[in-house]
Amino acid sequence: xxxxxxxxxxxxxxxxxxxxxxxxxxxxxxxxxxxxxxxxxxxxxxxxxxxxxxxxxxxxxxxxxxxxxxxxxxxxxxxxxxxxxxxxxxxxxxxxxxxxxxxxxxxxxxxxxxxxxxxxxxxxxxxxxxxxxxxxxxxxxxxxxxxxxxxxxxxxxxxxxxxxxxxxxxxxxxxxxxxxxxxxxxxxxxx
Amino acid sequence: xxxxxxxxxxxxxxxxxxxxxxxxxxxxxxxxxxxxxxxxxxxxxxxxxxxxxxxxxxxxxxxxxxxxxxxxxxxxxxxxxxxxxxxxxxxxxxxxxxxxxxxxxxxxxxxxxxxxxxxxxxxxxxxxxxxxxxxxxxxxxxxxxxxxxxxxxxxxxxxxxxxxxxxxxxxxxxxxxxxxxxxxxxxxxxxxxxxxxxxxxxxxxxxxxxxxxxxxxxxxxxxxxxxxxxxxxxxxxxxxxxxxxxxxxxxxxxxxxxxxxxxxxxxxxxxxxxxxxxxxxxxxxxxxxxxxxxxxxxxxxxxxxxxxxxxxxxx
Numbered sequence: 001x002x003x004x005x006x007x008x009x010x011x012x013x014x015x016x017x018x019x020x021x022x023x024x025x026x027x028x029x030x031x032x033x034x035x036x037x038x039x040x041x042x043x044x045x046x047x048x049x050x051x052x053x054x055x056x057x058x059x060x061x062x063x064x065x066x067x068x069x070x071x072x073x074x075x076x077x078x079x080x081x082x083x084x085x086x087x088x089x090x091x092x093x094x095x096x097x098x099x100x101x102x103x104x105x106x107x108x109x110x111x112x113x114x115x116x117x118x119x120x121x122x123x124x125x126x127x128x129x130x131x132x133x134x135x136x137x138x139x140x141x142x143x144x145x146x147x148x149x150x151x152x153x154x155x156x157x158x159x160x161x162x163x164x165x166x167x168x169x170x171x172x173x174x175x176x177x178x179x180x181x182x183x184x185x186x187x188x189x190x191x
Numbered sequence: 192x193x194x195x196x197x198x199x200x201x202x203x204x205x206x207x208x209x210x211x212x213x214x215x216x217x218x219x220x221x222x223x224x225x226x227x228x229x230x231x232x233x234x235x236x237x238x239x240x241x242x243x244x245x246x247x248x249x250x251x252x253x254x255x256x257x258x259x260x261x262x263x264x265x266x267x268x269x270x271x272x273x274x275x276x277x278x279x280x281x282x283x284x285x286x287x288x289x290x291x292x293x294x295x296x297x298x299x300x301x302x303x304x305x306x307x308x309x310x311x312x313x314x315x316x317x318x319x320x321x322x323x324x325x326x327x328x329x330x331x332x333x334x335x336x337x338x339x340x341x342x343x344x345x346x347x348x349x350x351x352x353x354x355x356x357x358x359x360x361x362x363x364x365x366x367x368x369x370x371x372x373x374x375x376x377x378x379x380x381x382x383x384x385x386x387x388x389x390x391x392x393x394x395x396x397x398x399x400x401x402x403x404x405x406x407x408x409x410x411x412x413x414x415x416x417x418x419x420x421x422x423x424x425x426x427x428x429x430x431x432x433x434x435x436x437x438x439x440x441x442x443x444x445x446x447x448x449x450x451x452x453x454x455x456x457x458x459x460x461x462x463x464x465x466x467x468x469x470x471x472x473x474x475x476x477x478x479x480x481x482x483x484x485x486x487x488x489x490x491x492x493x494x495x496x497x498x499x500x501x502x503x504x505x506x
Contacts (some may be wrong), residue, residue, distance in 0.1 A: 008330060010330035010331045010332070011331070012325070012331065012334065013461060013462070014324075015320050015324055015333075015357075016459070016461055019245040019359070023192055023193070032330065054330060054331055054332045055332050063343060103497075103499040103500035104498070104500060105497060106496040107465070110376075116219070127462055127499075129500075160313050165419075171460050171461060171462040172457065172459060172461070172462055173462045173463075173464060173497075
């Protein structure tokens with residue numbers, strides 16, 4: 001059985017990420033971002049979700065041990081909202097307050113094909129909730145999707161299965177949310 | 192997927208081991224606490240005492256229907272009319288968080304009194320995931336203090352048992368259906384009740400207004416859904432905005448409060464879309480509210496905010 005843990009950065013929808021994985025028959029649990037990295041890796045997880053966070057931590061917070069996790073874990077990782085922003089910052093990108101923040105319904109436009117988009121149409125409805133966003137992606141990262149008011153909705157590391165999503169695939173109102181998770185699980189299986 | 196049979200079996204087994212002696216349950220007659228009561232009743236039978244508190248901020252005819260529900264479920268119950276206590280405690284209180292915390296505390300004090308009389312040390316609550324998520328903790332921001340989590344006083348002595356903590360409303364409804372409970376499809380109603388459907392001070396007089404408006408919204412929407420004119424929303428109600436606007440009623444200047452109609456679609460309350468109610472039905476509701484509450488309400492608006500950025504209730 002595939003094992004994917006949710007690293008809790010204090011988001012409103014952390015528990016929804018856990019529920020979505022559970023419904024897809026994944027062995028999962030929520031663990032605080034302060035959990036020692038060694039302890040997490042000892043559990044032989046196949047993938048990680050870095051959850052969204054409490055207000056503004058994506059902009060400048062430390063997100064517990066997430067930095068060490070990114071450096072040491074050699075498994076697929078998906079960062080959501082604050083998790084995505086942290087990934088961008090960690091690898092040398094830039095996060096700033098959004099000029100126009102997004103709350104609720106947004107249209108996602110995929111600009112580059114990827115395994116994460118298997119069975120997801122080019123344009124779909126997603127739900128977001130963020131005051132900050134990635135404004136410059138790190139070197140060695142690819143830009144995969146955007147929305148009207150947020151350029152870097154999805155980014156990916158050039159040669160690692162490491163993704164950042166500004167929106168929330170775990171909430172009910174994101175049209176292909178479950179499909180994004182299914183595709184991520186496939187990545188974890190094949191890694 | 193969620194397996195309700197398995198959940199019921201595992202949970203009743205766990206409850207049987209966990210609870211020694213008698214326990215109270217905070218019983219509101221909603222889906223969550225009714226499912227909880229049914230599970231705990233399965234586990235420990237008559238050692239469970241259901242306590243229902245009439246806060247005064249209940250919907251029309253609600254106390255009577257909850258009493259009947261407790262009787263139909265053959266629960267060992269206590270019904271406590273505490274409306275005076277709640278109205279008094281909320282006098283002059285305007286801040287929504289303060290309101291929620293006062294209500295949460297009053298509930299616990301009432302439960303503690305019953306527990307003392309009957310020598311009980313456990314309190315079962317129908318807390319579900321959004322309650323503790325939105326109440327905040329060392330990791331999470333407080334969106335609103337749910338009375339049963341963020342509203343609990345620090346010095347409470349009752350030991351909490353919350354069997355539904357990791358579930359969302361859609362999963363609790365599945366349990367209710369498996370348990371054959373008639374409340375399975377009942378719309379959510381927050382513990383603080385109408386007190387948080389009145390922005391600002393929740394006086395007795397304003398409660399009467401919003402109670403009537405909520406009743407009209409519920410009746411009209413339920414009728415329309417029954418006649419296949421629309422889908423039944425996840426939650427639908429009225430909010431009283433104690434701010435005045437000018438109108439004309441019977442050739443006479445009017446200067447009354449505003450009622451906002453709120454109806455949303457969701458499965459788990461963590462994200463919600465406002466319901467697209469047909470305009471004819473909104474019009475019917477609007478007419479009824481301004482006719483029935485003529486001297487108090489002369490304007491009705493419809494809330495078109497999703498969650499996020501709004502929440503379902505206004506406070």
